[in-house]
Amino acid sequence: MTQPIPTLHWQGDIEGTLVLLDQKLLPTKTELVVCTNVDEVWIAIQELSVRGAPAIGIAAAYGVCLGAQVALDTELQPMQSRIRQVCDYLAESRPTAVNLTWALARMRTVAEQASDCNPRELAEALLAEARAIHAEDAQMCADIGRHGADLLAELPVGAGILTHCNAGALATGGQGTALSVIFELANRDKHPRVWVDETRPLLQGARLTTWELMQRDIECTLICDSAAAHVMAAGQVQLVITGADRIAANGDAANKIGTYGVAVHARSHGIPFYIAAPTSTFDLSIANGSQIPIEQRSGQEVVQGFGTATAPTGVAVYNPAFDMTPAELISGIITELGVILSPTQERIAPIVHPGGKK
Numbered sequence: 001m002t003q004p005i006p007t008l009h010w011q012g013d014i015e016g017t018l019v020l021l022d023q024k025l026l027p028t029k030t031e032l033v034v035c036t037n038v039d040e041v042w043i044a045i046q047e048l049s050v051r052g053a054p055a056i057g058i059a060a061a062y063g064v065c066l067g068a069q070v071a072l073d074t075e076l077q078p079m080q081s082r083i084r085q086v087c088d089y090l091a092e093s094r095p096t097a098v099n100l101t102w103a104l105a106r107m108r109t110v111a112e113q114a115s116d117c118n119p120r121e122l123a124e125a126l127l128a129e130a131r132a133i134h135a136e137d138a139q140m141c142a143d144i145g146r147h148g149a150d151l152l153a154e155l156p157v158g159a160g161i162l163t164h165c166n167a168g169a170l171a172t173g174g175q176g177t178a179l180s181v182i183f184e185l186a187n188r189d190k191h192p193r194v195w196v197d198e199t200r201p202l203l204q205g206a207r208l209t210t211w212e213l214m215q216r217d218i219e220c221t222l223i224c225d226s227a228a229a230h231v232m233a234a235g236q237v238q239l240v241i242t243g244a245d246r247i248a249a250n251g252d253a254a255n256k257i258g259t260y261g262v263a264v265h266a267r268s269h270g271i272p273f274y275i276a277a278p279t280s281t282f283d284l285s286i287a288n289g290s291q292i293p294i295e296q297r298s299g300q301e302v303v304q305g306f307g308t309a310t311a312p313t314g315v316a317v318y319n320p321a322f323d324m325t326p327a328e329l330i331s332g333i334i335t336e337l338g339v340i341l342s343p344t345q346e347r348i349a350p351i352v353h354p355g356g357k358k
Helices: 039-048 053-073 076-091 098-112 119-151 178-187 204-215 225-233 258-270
Strands: 008-011 017-021 031-035 159-161 192-195 222-223 239-242 247-248 253-256 271-277 323-325 332-335 338-341
Touching: 008 053, 017 053, 031 225, 039 053, 039 076, 053 076, 053 098, 053 159, 053 332, 076 098, 076 119, 076 332, 098 225, 119 178, 119 271, 119 332, 119 338, 159 178, 159 225, 178 204, 178 239, 178 271, 192 204, 192 225, 192 323, 204 222, 222 225, 225 258, 239 258, 253 258, 258 271
Parallel strands: 159 192, 159 239, 192 222, 239 271, 271 332
Antiparallel strands: 008 017, 017 031, 247 253, 253 323, 332 338
């Protein structure tokens, strides 16, 4: 069964709107967020109505199209100035996911290279670029799934796969990154059994990943994050696969908080740990993971998640949204261009070029 509601889509022409599936409300409610201006897109990204590095980049690209609408009846130069302002503004919504700045850079380039056209023609070019980013991501997801399933062709039928956070259709413009591999394994009759970390504090694994897997009738079992090592020790996990939000030039990878611990446990138990991500998630300007900015989020997410107090009022809270997994703990990175085994800068560079393109 396919996902009944698209994660995000553009509705209309250059004066259209961006429609998002509100992921804050899943799985109990499936409601849409209709963004009619750039501020609403900024809020949707920052407040996690849309989340996942690829989906954030796509939403931001469409957000530029919304931001351009206020300058449709001006001249080319004011329109270009407006696009620069919108790109700078949207880039501030979340700092860790590099797909955000990558997509905005593409939109900025379209505006800067425009000449001999009016604002409406530039708006059409911007919308075409945003749609291209969206379509390319869908294809990248399919390619990641295929390469990952090829890599894991010898995986036994019914093998246990553990994943953390959500790296499925909800996080991308296609069928996901890590979950795309799982979906393709299921299509090849491998019947994977998926162990899903709940992913504190916002429970993206519990709310989103299980929802996606159950939509596709893939066997899954939800566990507390702290149960992952126990499940590994019990021999229930043969493989770990997650997504990533930014990957440094040497292969160090930032992903949802808790991923680093999962990778350490996997190494301790001799279990392969893979990351699935498009090449747009690589940031070759960053030498290693120590340079990846880690977003800090409100302590309310920890002490009063989903409206229920779970800690004393006034307690100090440290709430990083991401952590960094060193490359030496990563068995391989599955991209749309192929698999980079035991990633190092020397192995990454021939595949991934600046800007996330080959």
